[in-house]
Amino acid sequence: MPTEASRKVPVPALERLATYHRHLLDLEQERVATISSVELEEQTGIPAAQFRKDLSYFGDFGKPGVGYAVPELRAAIGRILHVHEERCVLLVGAGNLGAALVGYPGLKEQRFRLVAVFDNNYAKIGRRLWDMEILDVARIREINETHRAGIGIVAVPRQAAQGAADALIDAGVRAILNFAPATLKVPPGVLVRNVSFVQELAVLSHHLASAGDAAGGPDDV
DSSP states (O other), X not given: OOOGGGGGOOHHHHHHHHHHHHHHHHHHHTTOOEEOHHHHHHHHOOOHHHHHHHHHTTOOOSBTTTBEEXXXXXXXXXHHTTOSSOEEEEEEXXXXXXXXXXXXXXXXXXXXXXXXXXXXXXXXXXXXEXXXXXXXXXXXXXXXXXXXXXXXXXXXXXXXXXXHHHHHHHTTOOEEEEOSSSOOOOOTTOEEEEOOHHHHHHHHHXXXXXXXXXXOOTTOO
8 A cells, every 4th residue: 555655756766666567567468477576677677676665665565485466566556656547648749759659559558548639730630640530739628628638748849849738738737748859848736757769869879989988999099
């Protein structure tokens, strides 16, 4: 059961919980019954001690000498993350990234349901994107009166990102996943998580170059 301490869980711990949940879901589908913290470390690369610490924010799990029951632990983490019930999601941006997100099966597997896709390009509005109709971005508030989605995804160019976020917030969205290369200004109570592929690639590039320097590159004398 969640404890008082669970209200102060560090964000990295929540990110790891999401990783555990995804991995446990795969194990459950493979009909794996139990797993130990050591086995989970071998499979995910997250230290066993860190795994146990992350779980300790929310109570006691597992049995000594037995390990963790995969279905029960997956369900418990799902309740902690509130992904045990379906969450409606709005998407703004029907470009290449938006199309990939609509077609991504992992959203449904994790109980996130895209209920509407919006764009401001009149050449796209009214067309089908997979099994969804692309709607005018001006209709976000109207459409969300029905769905009551609390999560929105921004997948638009930088110059359109703030307007997309404002429209989502005006429609009742209180959590935004931002793929646009822009810093969004949001009111208190609205959470934004930024996803930048280019930023992550830049970090990887730095680490790759650093590893090459440590090993001694061809320019070394």
